[in-house]
Amino acid sequence: xxxxxxxxxxxxxxxxxxxxxxxxxxxxxxxxxxxxxxxxxxxxxxxxxxxxxxxxxxxxxxxxxxxxxxxxxxxxxxxxxxxxxxxxxxxxxxxxxxxxxxxxxxxxxxxxxxxxxxxxxxxxxxxxxxxxxxxxxxxxxxxxxxxxxxxxxxxxx
Amino acid sequence: xxxxxxxxxxxxxxxxxxxxxxxxxxxxxxxxxxxxxxxxxxxxxxxxxxxxxxxxxxxxxxxxxxxxxxxxxxxxxxxxxxxxxxxxxxxxxxxxxxxxxxxxxxxxxxxxxxxxxxxxxxxxxxxxxxxxxxxxxxxxxxxxxxxxxxxxxxxxxxxxxxxxxxxxxx
Numbered sequence: 001x002x003x004x005x006x007x008x009x010x011x012x013x014x015x016x017x018x019x020x021x022x023x024x025x026x027x028x029x030x031x032x033x034x035x036x037x038x039x040x041x042x043x044x045x046x047x048x049x050x051x052x053x054x055x056x057x058x059x060x061x062x063x064x065x066x067x068x069x070x071x072x073x074x075x076x077x078x079x080x081x082x083x084x085x086x087x088x089x090x091x092x093x094x095x096x097x098x099x100x101x102x103x104x105x106x107x108x109x110x111x112x113x114x115x116x117x118x119x120x121x122x123x124x125x126x127x128x129x130x131x132x133x134x135x136x137x138x139x140x141x142x143x144x145x146x147x148x149x150x151x152x153x154x155x156x157x
Numbered sequence: 158x159x160x161x162x163x164x165x166x167x168x169x170x171x172x173x174x175x176x177x178x179x180x181x182x183x184x185x186x187x188x189x190x191x192x193x194x195x196x197x198x199x200x201x202x203x204x205x206x207x208x209x210x211x212x213x214x215x216x217x218x219x220x221x222x223x224x225x226x227x228x229x230x231x232x233x234x235x236x237x238x239x240x241x242x243x244x245x246x247x248x249x250x251x252x253x254x255x256x257x258x259x260x261x262x263x264x265x266x267x268x269x270x271x272x273x274x275x276x277x278x279x280x281x282x283x284x285x286x287x288x289x290x291x292x293x294x295x296x297x298x299x300x301x302x303x304x305x306x307x308x309x310x311x312x313x314x315x316x317x318x319x320x321x322x323x324x325x326x327x
Contacts, residue, residue, distance in 0.1 A: 016309040042323035049265035058175035065200040
């Protein structure tokens with residue numbers, strides 16, 4: 001194709017009258033490293049760019065979405081419920097492990113039950129005696145404390 | 158639509174969808190994200206896809222709308238547009254042509270960014286994707302007259318800018 005034919009084709013290209021095949025011819029023509037007239041040289045980048053851009057492809061990071069399968073609604077609800085149940089169970093078992101119930105000795109309180117009125121009287125008498133001894137000891141202690149306070153208030157000889 | 162149908166009819170469109178998204182967004186990472194989200198959306202709507210006659214046009218419309226939404230949402234460009242363009246241009250040429258092609262691609266990429274969105278989209282689908290006027294009209298929901306007008310204006314704007322650069326070195 002000579003430069004005259006190319007110029008005609010270029011004019012038709014910019015008028016929007018070329019076919020797809022003719023536009024491909026223009027792209028092929030302008031790729032070669034031939035000597036071009038200034039007007040043709042000026043528009044060469046356009047056709048070089050167009051050919052270069054056609055080679056651009058989507059990166060490999062773009063994946064097929066069919067890998068992401070959408071579960072039916074009932075399956076999604078069931079999976080959420082299962083996860084929730086699992087979380088509750090794990091939390092419950094974990095709390096038992098972290099805060100175990102304190103171990104207490106088992107006491108047989110039946111052995112301390114009063115079985116007769118005589119036994120009850122003996123226990124009561126002992127308890128009252130002990131209370132009396134404690135009260136008397138407390139009173140004597142209080143008296144001693146008072147005496148020491150009085151000595152403190154005596155004038156120095 | 159089965160997984161097999163998707164594999165055969167939709168998956169092969171990913172490169173075209175990516176190039177279109179990149180043209181509108183000028184960012185490879187954003188374009189990739191947009192394509193991924195759109196493919197997932199298409200898969201989720203696969204029952205609706207059965208009723209669509211022109212699936213490619215429908216997919217291009219989805220990508221376009223998703224890209225415009227991203228632009229309006231104010232996405233953050235993760236790398237400059239020129240970085241992506243430079244890497245792309247230099248990865249495919251030998252050392253001798255490397256610099257020249259890089260400059261060429263950068264130059265036209267900059268000029269394309271300055272075009273209105275409709276003109277940019279039409280020129281992308283015609284000059285890069287090789288689609289017919291009718292296919293472009295279906296994809297962009299334009300009339301044939303609008304497609305031709307936008308294409309004519311886009312090409313001539315780019316031509317004027319290129320000739321000015323050639324003449325004055327601007």
